[in-house]
Amino acid sequence: MNLEGAGHVEENRVKYKKSIINCMKSKLSVAANGERLAILLEDNGLPLLYPNLFITAIYRNDDQSSGSCKKALEHITYFYEIIKGLKIDIERRCESGSFLSLQEIKKISYFAGITQKAARAKLINESSTISINSHKPKLLETVRHVIRVEKQEDTVSWQTRYNRLTVFGRYVNWLEKYHYPYQGNESEEYFFDERPGKSEGLTYCEIHEQLSFKSLNKDQRNIFLDRIRPDYPDSPWNNEGVRYRNYALAMTLYVLGIRIGESLNIKLEDLIVRKGKNYLLVKRNAGDLDDPRIKQPKVKTNSRALALSPQLKSILDTYILEHRSYVQGAAHCPFLFISHRTRNNEVLPLSISGAEKVFREFAQVMGFHLYPHCLRHTWNDRYSESADKLIAQGKTTEEKTEADRCHLMGWAKGSTMSLVYSSRYDTKRTMQHALHLQDEDFELKESIAYDNDVPM
Template identity: 25%
Template sequence: MKVTVKKFKSGERYVFLLEEDGVPDFWVTHFVTQKLRMTKAATSIEQYLKDIKHLKRWEKINDRDLLDEIYNGKVPNRDDINKLKEHCSYQAKAVNDAPVNNVVDMGQFHLSKTQDKPTISKSQYISRIAHIAEFLHFIGKERVKHKPTAAELFDELDEMKTRLKSGKPKGKSKKVSLDKSGIADDVFEDFVEVAKPDSNYNPFKNPVVKFRNYLIVQVLYETGFRCAELLALRISDIGTETDNPTLSVVRRHDSKDDPRLKEPTAKTLGRAVSITKELRDLLNTYIKVHRADTKVAKTHPFIFVSHKDKEGHYQSGQPIIQQTINDIFNSIKAVNLERFWAITPHSYRHYFNDQLSDTIDEEREAVKQEVKRLEQAGLHEEAKQYANENTITDQRELELRAELNGHSSLKSGEIYLKRTARKQAQKIRKKMQAKMKHKVEGDHHGS
């Protein structure tokens, strides 16, 4: 089975799960059409189908067909659910889908490379289970809704969904993820320095590619955009105000103008983000000089394009894809892997929010000092009014963060406070160490 994306004439990207014979799976297609198509982007639907494919792999290994079983009145029981949960904790590449005996001991899974049973992250697991539960629950009800026992089966399907989404997978190994939240500011700055076209350490050879790659890094550095937002930038998204240059994120799903099958779409709300005049001018230079030098670029409105000497699958002038940005970052990281190992395109979004936190703290301190000055001058009412009008409260900080990041929920900004908290904790710890009475002394080697 494989997940594939087709682009319709309307511009809509439709995602299919194809059977071995190349025919779309009927019930999966029904699920996409009835449940996902109107509310989910193609990229989100694709992830749903990858997770459902993982379910299908479990069915093949165990010689099961859960939807047929549900139709015949047998809803997955607690034991089925526990085994399915364990299966969902494994990476897709770790499980060989060759069928074995009728009943499978999940501890004896055939693994593709290792017996260590590599697992996915907690967030991936939760998402995978939720997608599978939603699919089985919705299609299960679709299949039995005309049966005399429909009401009873509906209750069992509700219970199945609750059990699937509750608790942790049995036997799921603990996977320790590397925490990248403590990246020092100067590491981010040095990464941008290496990306500059005139840097002696810049790993790229083609001058045009050097220039384009630097602009990509600089845009992420200045705006905190997600990669999909950067990939979807159009020439018209560059603000025209001379003294207030901006780049705008605009939600344009199922665009006819985008030749890419995997259309990059904005996950967050649309917004205009201020950029420096220097970046605005360099973007215009890139568009007018280098982008305009490619024929294909004239057929679409996207800013960043590929630059190849020979025509091919990604011939010169086509809008770049996610892999292009990944390759750019990996090449720059290789210049000093020990220093840059934790840098990713998305980490600049965290960096942007960390700088926002610092700036907000500076604003708060400036307001505090002005209030103090007014009070010392005996202007108590003025001080109170100034504080009321200018103090950035915690609520106001989340509102500012939501505005700049395009979040629809204020809670979405809370994740970006982690880096700031980590840095503050490190500063406090260093102050604690400076006050320690007993410190390492002398040159002791146990002799």
Template identity: 25%
Template sequence: MRLLAIRHVQFREGERHKLLVDAQTGIPLYYPSLFITTQVRAGGLSVSTVQASLTALKVLYAWQTERGINLEALFSTGTLLRLEDITSLVGFTAHPLNEARPRKTFKVVRLRLRAGRAVTPSVVHVAAQTQFTRLSTIAHYLGFLAETMRAGRTCGLADSAVGEMVARINAYRPKLSQLTSVDRDEKGLDLRVVDEVLEYLRPGHPQNPFADKQVQHRNHLIMVLLRYLGIRRGELLNLRVEDVDFAKSTLSIVRRPDSPLDSRRYQPLVKTKPRHIPINDALQKALSDYILRFRASFRQARKHPYLLVTHKAGPTQGSPMSNSSFGKLMTTVQGIAHEFAGIHAHAFRHTWNYDFSCITDAAGTMTPEQEQKARAYLMGWSETSGTAVTYNKRHTKEKAAKAALEFQRTLKRR
């Protein structure tokens, strides 16, 4: 069995790319590489989308190994997937990748008794969205492969037959219901917990989990930026010193994909629209202190423009803060107390939106339409995007609850 791996590639000009390779030889697979380069990456899609596409192709190749077929050889003879092949493939994509590997032997599953009835162990399935994405990519790839194998050959693959196979695979994709058991608004943080986190991470706090004073200042600045601006993790790690305009009191969010100045293997990306966010005096002082007092003390930090840097002694000291370092920071914060377990960067974004709704409602200075436009700009969304509604569900539900109670009280008085 040939093991496959996803290799991360960074070109001299800064462009990041990924390829599906033979894990033993390191040689890229020809047709998957051609597909990713011409169909996915050429469309301007992000590296994370390329990663998801390659993961889907890994599942496909694991399936073909288990099935005992060779897709390239099959298509070159003018034969496409049969209905039983497609249903088998669909079932295979429903399992996690570590389970979606060729199985050499079958084993007896032991039944367990529960309340006098025999039950089998539960089977782990991936989320419906994951399977939907996998099947979409696989259908696209198989259509591409069939067309490529047909080019210059008289193998008898008709356009209608290829299109029918692709449509049939897409038809088996799971239905993505808009109704979920847990609303996204529930991912927001309790405001009391947010205040406690900021207090614990305050430089000099006796229970601050970070011993180094410089690290304390950097980590507190990170939490303050997440709390007061509601920016994403990628936006935070992508910030440069030049993005802070002290004269205009603004902080800029700028898209810089494949920047040659970014030495990080996995470059943090900005997913939202560019924008200029006003910052108050307290935020300006916190940023100025970190830049002038702490960041400037590292020689390596003078060689790149990124705001947040690594403080740990070693060869990477002063380099741009990586995604993995940010993850370790969040893991440490989550371990401070039991109620901090839900702390993560995106939860601050949900909390910001809830707070923004409460404060603007209380101020009464904006109409709902003006509030929606302001929120969309500050979050980097399109004015016509429905994302604002999703992030504002928590506040909407609270207003609905108050309205329902007031309605009931009015009926009772009548």
């Protein structure tokens, strides 16, 4: 290659690097076949080479959702921001076979554990580049000397750090193999070794959140059922149709225990009658051409038919016939739950962000935190309570109830998710039993007559 050509290649490389660092932007788009695509663009709107190849090869070919792909691209964007500050040209290094060292991976891993704002502040200053000791200090005073304490507001949750390092490791490993497919490398393993344990570094709030099990107790259930009513005096919505839609949506989640994405994918044609009984069909429909939403709600579970009680069927019928039908243009939208505000004279299905906003506004009148998925947890607690009674009466078995739970929730037979939900209920029941035992212990303690209390 002549010097002029080499200079042109280097110029393009510099432009590519600048764009990938400063102007990267992830975006969701809809393909002609309805598939949602997550892509990473530079400032001129063109897709970036390596990150998008990686997402296609590793994530899309593994049938990952567009949301997962977009999140991975956001982590890759942060990865490039880190290595720019550390003066690491990852493409050039991989092209030349000079892979990342363990020291470099440890430096990158450090920044995976703090916020982007904190990382930018540290990376602006070259002097702030961290130094990682390759050995573990043994003396207590040595530990005190080298320990780095971050401000609480600068750190991220262990889940975020774990996910970042997972994407970093997979991307670097793919990039190295892309250029040197037959050369062994350990970058992915090194990144994975830096990931925190699943319970490492939990904050008090995270521990408390885990112990709360994210479901409604009996008192909260009563408040919930009272205050979601469309005729509740302090309802946050003035429009009667919107109030009833939100009531129907909340009751669908509460009674059936389905996911919010599953409820937003329900079409009118999914409400069916078979042999005089009413059913709701929950169907997987990725890439639905009828769905205009860029962020299409996903049905992450198996397709299934769920029986509808007369009460829930009546609620849905009332919404459809007395409220939904009066929204101009609603007849052209196949989805059950719709936005009651038209956009360019077009009625759109209710979005995920719209549904989440509904529950935030519900929470304001409830007096406690409420979000869609907690109703799925609540359904499982109620199911476990009912199953315990039936098992005690000899009307069913534990194996049968867990198999039924898997079907109703859309999990594969024998899924570990069934064990997760049932074990949460069992743990909660165990805690209540332990507290009851403690109360009995203290009652016994108070009832003991000591020598100095007994009249002589």
